[in-house]
Amino acid sequence: MMRDLITAFSTDTRDRMTSAGWRKRTGDIYTHDLGDGFHAWVGLNRASKHHPLKINPVVGLRYDPLERLLADIAGAASLTSATIARPVGHLTPGNSLLQLRVAEPGDAERATDELCELVQAYGLPFARQHASTDALLTALRAGGNVPNPDRTRILLPALHFLRGDTNEARSDLAHGLAHYGQNTSMPVVAEYHRFANALTTRLSA
Template sequence: MTECNAQFKKTIRLKMYDAFEAAGFTRFRKEGVDWPLHDGFHAWVGLNTALYPDRVDITPNVGVHVVQIEKLCEFKGGKYPYKYDRRVATYAINIGTLDAVGDERAFAFGPQQSDAFIDAECKRLAHIYATAGLDYARSIASYEALLPLLQEYVDTLGGYPERVASCLYLMGRKREAREFVTDFLARHRDYFEGFAVPFLAKLDEEDLVQT
């Protein structure tokens, strides 16, 4: 019997990504898929994978990756630099919290399961993403829809303040972006300075060009 180890975990993940690719998702890395929507918005897929002595559990997350927002976050340097990565979510939730998915059973894989069962489970998850997952991603695939979701978590840090500022900027609300960044910098200088200083300098430069 196959052992439940790191290699088994990797095998399950690769089978998952194979199923997503077969369902029409774009496979941009060996272990990375998404679904381009429009104007730099991508439906994001996150498969948190936990290895236990007897099984591998998959916790599926869904959301959006917004290229323009994540590229602006690259302004961040200093102590906490940021590098663009297509695998990173701009915003995401556990797909199991969606009403359309609530009754689905959890995804758990063990060495005793047949290849046919594992393949069927991978296809089941890919189908959930291709239906309910894409519906959710499309529902938040605009700056207007995304902004309040990002704002809700801004005090947790973790990239949310940078994304709020970038979202405001991309919506053309540069004055609000400046006010937000200035205020947040005053309260969280150690965390935020690496982003705030170059971002405010960018706004200053654009203001000079316009005058």
């Protein structure tokens, strides 16, 4: 039964989103090109363990040059993750968790309609509002737009590097290194040190 609900919702969503100009990515992720390397981003987090199927839409913005830089430094493939993102319910006047529910396959169309309305009313405006390096930098500094603060400490100096803000990038790296300390036996500390060394090399080039 749950598999039927997932299939019905996923099929309806793919058809509606792609017809509206969104690109289907791996998993339940969609992106929409805004130009200059910026992409509106929608991720659909599913709760499918218990009936009914629940979907928590997350909307955001992806900045390709920044994500490619981080992937290159890490020596990994660039994933389709968002650079900044918020649960769409937190952007609505209610500012609370919002879940779409699919109790039977016939509910999928209604849930997809609601999703598309939310994306149009809140997702796209959020992405467009931040689709410049100035606005993205402000959003990163403000907090609340990146769930993992460890990622924010990587995003900020990397974005400064792309903007040519060398002094700001070095300053952010220094703050990050001071925050994590020198105990590189801890994976998160070792990862930040590797990132800082790699970005410092690029800053010095």
